[in-house]
Amino acid sequence: MMPTLVGLEQHDTLPGxxxxxxxxRVLGHGEAVAQFRQAWQSDRLHHAWLMQGPRGxxxxxxxxxxxxxxxxxQGGDAAAADLARQVASGSHPNLVHIVRxxxxxxxFRTQITVDEVRKLNRFFQTTSGSRQWRVAxxxxxxxxxxxxxxxxxxxxxxxxxxxxxxxxxxxxxxxLPTIRSRCRVIRLEPLCLDVAVDVLESLEIxxxxxELRAAAQRSNGSVRDAIxxxxxxxxxxxxRLDSLLGTREPEWHGIQxxxxxxxxxxxxxxxxxxxxxxxxxxxxxxxxxxxxxxLPRAESxxxxxxxxxxxxxxxxxxxxxxxxxxxTHFAKRFAADRSPEAx
Numbered sequence: 071m072m073p074t075l076v077g078l079e080q081h082d083t084l085p086g087x088x089x090x091x092x093x094x095r096v097l098g099h100g101e102a103v104a105q106f107r108q109a110w111q112s113d114r115l116h117h118a119w120l121m122q123g124p125r126g127x128x129x130x131x132x133x134x135x136x137x138x139x140x141x142x143x144q145g146g147d148a149a150a151a152d153l154a155r156q157v158a159s160g161s162h163p164n165l166v167h168i169v170r171x172x173x174x175x176x177x178f179r180t181q182i183t184v185d186e187v188r189k190l191n192r193f194f195q196t197t198s199g200s201r202q203w204r205v206a207x208x209x210x211x212x213x214x215x216x217x218x219x220x221x222x223x224x225x226x227x228x229x230x231x232x233x234x235x236x237x238x239x240x241x242x243x244x245x246l247p248t249i250r251s252r253c254r255v256i257r258l259e260p261l262c263l264d265v266a267v268d269v270l271e272s273l274e275i276x277x278x279x280x281e282l283r284a285a286a287q288r289s290n291g292s293v294r295d296a297i298x299x300x301x302x303x304x305x306x307x308x309x310r311l312d313s314l315l316g317t318r319e320p321e322w323h324g325i326q327x328x329x330x331x332x333x334x335x336x337x338x339x340x341x342x343x344x345x346x347x348x349x350x351x352x353x354x355x356x357x358x359x360x361x362x363x364x365l366p367r368a369e370s371x372x373x374x375x376x377x378x379x380x381x382x383x384x385x386x387x388x389x390x391x392x393x394x395x396x397x398t399h400f401a402k403r404f405a406a407d408r409s410p411e412a413x
Contacts, residue, residue, distance in 0.1 A: 120249075
């Protein structure tokens with residue numbers, strides 16, 4: 071029987087779902103695991119590994135798996151259960167997890183600050199007398215502000231002895247090229263459908279396998295997105311978007327009803343998933359037009375994607391009316407379909 075592990079709450083904790091630090095197995099990334107083991111066993115372990123891939127593809131889970139394997143190899147007679155418990159609770163003396171810190175008034179900060187990176191200096195200094203490996207997981211590097219990223223870069227340029235950096239990165243475009251150049255890169259693809267369903271089933275969420283499969287399909291292999299779809303009514307929202315976007319003319323009663331529901335209090339996750347779906351659909355439509363040789367339509371839709379992404383970014387930044395953001399988006403979508411460039 072597996073021991074009960076209790077992980078620390080993070081800014082992206084999903085209620086009732088084990089965190090990457092608590093997850094005992096890695097599924098679907100056998101090649102990445104093999105690369106790490108080969109480097110470790112051949113005594114050619116690079117000091118910094120950068121795990122890149124879409125959100126929800128298992129990068130942080132893989133980082134903790136690497137950390138556990140390395141720490142277990144030098145742990146002597148320590149029981150595997152004790153090691154797992156220490157890693158999950160953040161109490162292992164040779165492991166540090168750099169994430170967004172708690173905010174002074176509750177919740178979490180929106181960035182990883184330079185103060186968090188400075189914890190790495192203290193961590194490596196206090197463990198410098200040990201001949202064992204020390205592991206630092208940065209999760210994700212995307213959340214670092216510029217000062218924090220520059221401080222991390224300096225450490226990567228002059229790494230302490232017997233240290234291992236495991237760096238999670240969702241969007242490569244947000245990463246300093248100089249950080250990437252000092253890392254060995256592992257690129258993770260989204261999980262295939264069957265593996266994603268197996269991962270979801272292992273979490274015992276309490277829904278049918280057909281529902282798990284539907285969520286995995288909609289989330290394009292992101293386990294995190296699939297979980298959020300299942301827990302926030304996202305599958306029903308997806309079906310409604312299929313219907314609303316499948317007509318030649320906007321059905322404003324249904325669009326307004328959906329916008330009302332998505333902008334209610336405590337529906338932030340549902341709103342974010344719906345917006346992500348709208349932009350994914352728009353990008354896919356542009357790609358299909360390009361593949362069919364309809365370049366004017368493809369370019370028109372790509373321009374709409376860019377303009378709408380900027381409009382939503384500014385609207386959310388300045389806390390504008392989210393309902394109106396959605397309604398305007400639908401209006402622009404249907405207007406684009408009626409324009410000469412879209413046909």
